[in-house]
Amino acid sequence: MILTNSLVDFFLKTRAHTEKLCSPLEIEDYVVQPMADVSPPKWHLGHTTWFFEEFILKKHLPEYEGFNQDFAFIFNSYYEAMGQRVVRADRGNLSRPSVAEVYDYRAHVTAAMEKLLGQGEIGAVSHLLEIGIHHEKQHQELLLTDIKYILGNNPLLPVYSSSIKEHQQNKTAQEWLYVPEGLYSIGHATDGFCYDNELGRHQVYLNPYKISNKLVTNGDFMDFISQGGYAQFHHWHAEGWDWVRKENITAPLYWHYIDGNWHHYTYNGLKKVHKDAPLTHVSYFEAFAYAQWKGCRLPTEFEWEAAQHRFSWGQRWEWTESAYLPYPNYKKAPGALGEYNGKFMVNQKVLRGSSVATPSQHARPTYRNFFQTHTRWQFTGLRLAK
Structure with missing residues (x-):
């Protein structure tokens, strides 16, 4: 407190x-x-x-x-x-x-x-x-x-502010961080603030896995687009493939192909996409499809939390392969505050980390964000695991 x-x-x-x-x-x-x-x-x-x-x-x-x-x-x-x-x-x-x-x-x-x-x-x-x-x-x-x-969505794509740096480039070489099998403690454990969905600290058994030290970049995803990722059904969940075709999705949100180059809308207006900046504004469907295309997968939220101290995070909310569910012995708060988190624990995926839009003193390793699989207006990206 x-x-x-x-x-x-x-x-x-x-x-x-x-x-x-x-x-x-x-x-x-x-x-x-x-x-x-x-x-x-x-x-x-x-x-x-x-x-x-x-x-x-x-x-x-x-x-x-x-x-x-x-x-x-x-x-x-x-x-x-x-x-x-x-x-x-x-x-x-x-x-x-x-x-x-x-x-x-x-x-x-x-x-x-x-x-x-x-x-x-x-x-x-x-x-x-x-x-x-x-x-x-x-x-x-x-x-x-x-x-x-x-x-x-304003046709003029106006500037909001020049003070927010959305796209910090990261030229660090990708490494696969090995995490051995074992029991790992998951959930909030300090006296600092947390939401009730982070409580119920418990142990989970994890098989050995590897997780990327960096987020997937815009350049990585450009390769997915240019090699027909949005046109190849076998990378996608059936629901994701239906979403792609129904909504005519061909690129991340805010991306525009202009004169042979990818541009995207930012708080600073329309800018060229930086290949080395972390990818953002993709749905879980797109994150899953990209991981499949790479022969990898998304980490579970438990794998992410067990390894988060070994990599940098905070530029993007990161999609995980975990459904948004209660931890063991979860109890909703009495009264109206019990509606804050518990009633949304269905048909949503967990995101971990934070983003450039997250205010100060509001990010922590155990924070569990959650959204429906098609949403992408938040600063959502992905990290690969295998």
Whole structure:
């Protein structure tokens, strides 16, 4: 647990950083929703505020006056226990409340939280506060990737920011790291923050395996494309092959073939693809197919965790071959917070690591991200195993 004074500072800095991420946006950008998985920036600003209001202020600050009673409806995400909510795909229809009103809502709730925390009763809400902070950090990552999708689907492919370095090139030679068979401890073990899906530290037996010291690069994947990887059904799961044909997938998300060269949309606008930079924005289907094409496979999440101290990670969320399932003796938290992770443990794959969009103090070796097999708007890449 973070020390009390540090936790308050952590809260305030996190709130400020969310708004900093939105500072390059034009007012028209705040409400766009090109697909159901992407939430408008205005909604992220409101939802992360709703979390503190509903879970902490309404229960622990007796004199708290809600900002707007309708906001409990429009800014709830998926918490059945918290009442009705706007359908996820309709968040882009919220032209009202205005962006200015949502920022006023944020200021109102942040000020009330400062008042509560200044009363010296932090102990009673410290657990909820820490979850709320990391919930907002989680949304900062989603906010960044949603902004990229919004602007990357704008025909003008506008620049968002020049300060985010998406594509750090890595010319390190590939090595296969050997991991001997044996029992390995998996799961969160320190006093630091984690989500409930990381708990239940346990041992797993692993057969001997090898894992790549580096991520698959753009250049590697260009070879897959040029040699017909998207046209050869035997590399793909049946569901993945159906997805490729139905959606006419021929390259990673944001890639454009222009005048004989691959380009892709970045936060800095349209740029040439760097061959030595790690591949990103591919689905699990594509990651699996590439691994098959190379005569390799994806690591399981347990293989990844057992070996992660031997390689560099953090530039991409890395697809694994593991289904998103509970650890032994997993128990959902009581009440609405029990909906945070447990109810999503079906039909999803685990990703490990973090990405260039992950905010500070939010990445750790035991973090278990999870997405459906077709999704690729996050910074998803892959590492090979065999």
